Amino acid sequence: MEPDRWLGLDLRHLVALKAIADEGSFGRAAEKLGYTQSAVSQQIAALERIVGLRLVERPGGPRPVSLTEAGEILLRHADAIQARLLAAKADMKALEAGDAGRLRVGTFQSVGVRILPTLLRRFSEAHPAVEVLLRESSDESELLEMVERGELDLTFWTLPTPPGPYESVELLHDPYVLVVPAGSPLGSLKRTPTLKEIGLQPIIGFNKCSAMDEVEARLASTGRAPNIVFRSDNNGTVQGLVGAGVGITVAPLLTVDEDDPSVEVIDLQGRIDPRVIGLVWHADRHRSPAAEAFVESTVDICRNLPAETAAA
Amino acid sequence: MEPDRWLGLDLRHLVALKAIADEGSFGRAAEKLGYTQSAVSQQIAALERIVGLRLVERPGGPRPVSLTEAGEILLRHADAIQARLLAAKADMKALEAGDAGRLRVGTFQSVGVRILPTLLRRFSEAHPAVEVLLRESSDESELLEMVERGELDLTFWTLPTPPGPYESVELLHDPYVLVVPAGSPLGSLKRTPTLKEIGLQPIIGFNKCSAMDEVEARLASTGRAPNIVFRSDNNGTVQGLVGAGVGITVAPLLTVDEDDPSVEVIDLQGRIDPRVIGLVWHADRHRSPAAEAFVESTVDICRNLPAETAAA
């Protein structure tokens, strides 16, 4: 049987290709990876011999290099191969840890405040040997990428997930509500304000948050772009500004502190579909008993949340 | 930046792991791959050092070896990584070929007879530089696997596809029909026979065919396992035996020659949902202009098929 020369390909050479694409220079790619420029030059030459195509355009002189079309296409495959390898690595580490060990869970603000305290208490009582490591991010897409690369075992997520190696379970529906300063005109209406009425107000928004994207899209569909006067990553900041009369906000219920006397929380009565929060994991990774148990505990707890947020 | 030892992993060592799993022996795996037993022993030892876990159980003496749980899990990742690498290789080859080149298309019998002649004639007229290579299989799952490994660029398939890196487009709905010998009692009924009535007859079936699985499941749901008296891979053989009075069959319309005077074809009036035939490709591969054009041509032709088989 003749060996396929592609199987002799060195994965580090694919990593070099990516570094070159990022840096636009063999020299800086080498520095980033801890090699000499000469090594990187030879790595790419070896890769090009295997592939049979030019992968990098070298214009010569002091100009930056760039990937060819072939190089760009190969790079996409290279990224996926690397992610899969890292997922394998994570599986091996989890297996090594056995029943004890770590469970790395991604989360974001509102989940952190409302679900995690109860969840962690209950899970730790049932599985004292498992250490749950939390990774909070205000940038949701980062969490999903970390799941793909095996850097997180699980993550809370606003469903549906984008195309990729993911599986998920629905936890709860989180309805959008209108948050206005206490005693404001909108809050005194005997009916639910229309989206058009809401869109005329100054709006306090969130950064890099799929929930905010959804709100902006729905408000914009009334024919007028919403007037976002301020953005923050922090739920408390947003609500504080609303309470101070700077503006209003439309946000998922989980992000809102309903006991805050400076604001009034108004049910939008289905004017915007609720977001669905779920738990996501890597479809192709081995699921440890700890991860399975964590998913079950989370589903249980969310099933017993107040009725307006339960998924089942 | 410290290099991750996993990135220094040699893909050929993952291939060796698979060969050992298949053969149950370092020696036979070595022979299959064209190495010595010593090389394979050292490859696995190197792999185990990187992974940090035992991957193969070696009982010693003349007993077969087997993969550990860690080995089995890693092997799943290894398979996916290899498939992805082969898909990359196929993309590079397709890119090298440019506008000319080959388009490898998977197909099965009924598609072959009914759609391909027209399709190939039209496509060749429009794209004379593209050579379409057909691969017919009576085992459908083989076609999809070849798409994943970049061995086929496209395949006809009975939708939906299983989970995996696939994308597809619906081409046509192919209704199930009852095929009975000409002049038979079932054919003389003034109404559509029930599934229960059909299930009481001797049935001629297909091998390894999702359509047949569907029929058997539906017939079995009447409470009685269908009496399959003969199976064949060949549409013509099945129909010939029906015409000869050996039994009847329930089959997708595309597999049936309606002009055959020895049989009668009876519409089942929705008693079994029609199968949906589509065209499938690898979601993560680069789509060449030729492949794009082939998909378009196929969709066009199927849109203009007789009404009872059109999808749109």
Add this chain to the structure above:
DNA sequence: TCTATCGATCATGGAACCTGATCGTTGGCT
């Protein structure tokens, strides 16, 4: 105990990765 069937390890050669030095290409400036 002996034999056969295994995989592990040893000694060694060859291939490939990597470093450091040098050469060739290009643009910009004087």
Add this chain to the structure above:
DNA sequence: AGCCAACGATCAGGTTCCATGATCGATAGA
């Protein structure tokens, strides 16, 4: 035009790792 700086390619050589062939250790069976 000449010089300089910023690049990547190539060369020479050292190190690491892959693979072969021989030998050793483990196990089952007669």
